[in-house]
Amino acid sequence: MSGNDLLSVVRSHWLGILVITVLMTGGSLGWYALQPKVYAAESSGIVVAAGAENLGLSLAGDSLAKSKAKGYQSVGESILVAESVIRTLGLKESAPDITRSISVSVPLDSVEIRITARSSDAQTAQNVADAWVAALASQVYELDKGNASPGTEPVTKIVPLAKATLPSAPVSPLLTATIGIGLAGGLLVGLGYALARNHFDRRIRAASEIERLFGLAVVGTLPLDKRLSEKSSVLESTSVVHRVPGGHAMAEALRELRTNLNFIDVDNPPRILLITSSLPSEGKSTVTSNLAATIAAAGRDVIVVDADLRRPTVHQVFDVLPDVGVTDILSGRASIDDVLQEWGPNPRLRILTAGRIPPNPSELLGSRAMEHLLKDLAQRAIVLIDAPPLLPVTDAAVLSRVADGTLVVARARKTTRDTLYRALSNLTRVQGRVLGVILNCVATKGQGDLNYGYYGAYVSADESRDTIPPRSGMNPTSQPGHAGVSVDGNGFEAHSPWQGPAKAAEITSQAMLSGLGHAIAGPSNSLTNSSDTPSFLAPESQWRSPSDGRGRRSAPPS
Structure with missing residues (x-):
């Protein structure tokens, strides 16, 4: 790591x-x-030797005192001294107990003997330290006198050096050490x-994880938007060009996703895009609807097909009639023009709802009639298919064989590596073409925020005042002061010389993506080497093979 x-x-x-x-x-x-608090008091004494009449005797006495001090250390730790202290101070502790609270030390090459006494009471520690030095001096005197000649004083003795001071703070436990x-x-x-x-934790948190573990491109990262927490809806109002009520982060992310899709396969631009997810509640319907509105805002015709024949929701997002749709066309009860509904804010966006819920959704979606329907719709506009999740049912996997490519929506901090692996495996088993992953609900603060806060602070002048209505006969997207967008014959977005700041960011994104495509393509100066392989799919991806662009993986990423 x-x-x-x-x-x-x-x-x-x-x-x-x-x-x-x-x-x-x-x-x-x-x-x-x-x-319990423990206080320590220290007292000391020195060993002196008699006979210092001349220099030679003084040096000999000093050497004798130093050697004696080392021997007196064991005397200071004896029970005899402890019993003497107990009698002197009237202590209730036993001799072994009080001995364990005493430490006797002799500094190196010194005649000093230091006595340290510890007790839960500061005054007791001071009294014991002073009494111990006196008791040690008395005990040493008695021992040496017994070894001396009758009528003579011992050669060495211990003299108390200094009284112990009353400790003001405990030595154990230490507050700073405890906190540390x-x-x-x-x-x-x-x-x-x-x-x-x-x-x-197997949840996916950032786009880099998907690219590193699966070798797939993340073609878009959409921020977490509180307005979508309660119900799915279209946030971008296409009746006024590039105006997003309540914020800019989601709008800019959707435009970036729209731009990225233009560079997936420039030789054979996909006309039928299947959008699905691993499990429910990952935001596939919301992503599909808002992406469709963003594409329509650029002046391109787009059709949203609700292929979720089990739990259709597209009609609720766009607020259109749910009674007729895909199933009516497949059963021959209606034609495409009869059930295709225009979206009020932008007539370039049309919706084909699911219609009546059938008893055999998988068979209908895998039928030749469904394939012909999608191809007919692709002749009219770009088709975005809102498909069911991949893991609960097989509907999306069946549809992926008909679509030009599949985009898998993963929700940050919810979709796990294992569920995404299983979903991608379902697609590869049926030879479905995976164009990339859309990471949804990325946090706008903290790790992986992708600096979405920039869009909230950066507002262009034309977005801060009322938009001027378009003149008669003029494309609304070509007005000065707006991010002008039109569509040429090859499906690319052509930009007017009058660019707003928001669109300038998109142009920069396109230029960067174009450079990335050339870097991938190498000397051929083409964004792709094969019409079957998206340029955003890493060459080393384990989800495709060199021949067909749809490889398989033997084990989930760890």
């Missing part, structure tokens, strides 16, 4: 890391509050939690 990957994991699970760190730091503070350990432990445990969540 690289540093960027680790940073991405931390950003994704920062809240969990913060909660764990706070809990562990609070737990360490609770432990600190419950622990709790904070460090919380961060480590939180990071481990984040790494574990990231390892077991």
Whole structure:
């Protein structure tokens, strides 16, 4: 895992890391509050030797004192000294217990003996330290006097050096150390939690994951829009060119998706596009409807076909009649012109609803009549098919054989790698052509936001005032001050010299995509090497083979 990957994991699970760190730091503070406080007081004495009349005797005495000090350390830790201190201070502790609270140390090459006493009471620690030095001096005197000649004083003795000071703060537990350990432990445990969540979390969060794991192009990333949280609807109003009520992020993302589709296969532009998803509630109908409105806003004819014959929703999105549609044409009860409905805000967009729900949807969608219907519609306009999800039913997989290409909608932070893998596998099994993936509901803040906030702050002058109605006989998209768009004979968008800032961004996107296509194509100066292969599909993609562009994968991505 690289540093960027680790940073991405931390950003994704920062809240969990913060909660764990706070809990562990609070737990360490609770432990600190419950622990008994221990105070330490230090007293000391020095070993002196008699006979310092001349320099030679003084040096000999100093060497003797140093050697004696090391021996006196064991005396200071003895039970005899502890019993003497207990009698002197009237303590209730036993000699072994009080001995364990005492430490005796002799600095290197020194005649000093240091006594450190620890107790839950500061005053007791001070008294024990002073009494211990006095008891040690008395015990050493008695031992050395017994070894000396009768009537003579011991050669060495211990003299108390300084009184112990009253400790003002406990030495255990330490507040700073407790907080530091709790904070460090919380961060480590939180990071481990984040790494574990990231390892077991199979949800797709960013477009880079799809490109890295599946080798498929992400032809569009659509931001999360709160206006679509309750019901599917068309956000872009095509009655006024390039005006989006309530925001610009979704509109710009849809225009970018529209532009990307122009470069998928320039030699044989797809006329029938199947839009589906792995599971329900991933936004395929919303994406289909808004993409169709965006294409129609560019002056191109588009037909939306509701091929979800089990749970049709397109008629609700566009608010058209649901009673007649695909099933009526397939059964011969009506013709295309009888049931094709124009969308009020833009007559270039027409809708073919599902019609009556049949008992055999898969058989109808896989029939020759359905194939002929779609080919007839493709002669009139670009056809966008809103198909059922791939995993619950086989309808979309059956239709993918008729369509020029399939776009799979995945919802960020909901669609998992495994479900997307299974959905793509269903398409490859029937030789369906996958053009790419549309990542829907990408967060506009935090990881993977793709800087959508830019569109909310950048508003062109013509978008901030009322739009001037088009003159008679003039294409509305060719007015000065607007992002003019028209369609040439090859299906490309031709731009007028009067470009608004929003359209300038789209032109830049087209130029970048064109450069990418030339880079992929190599010396041939063509965006594609084969009419069957989309330029946005990575050459190393495991979802296609070199011969037909539709490979297979043996195991889900990990």
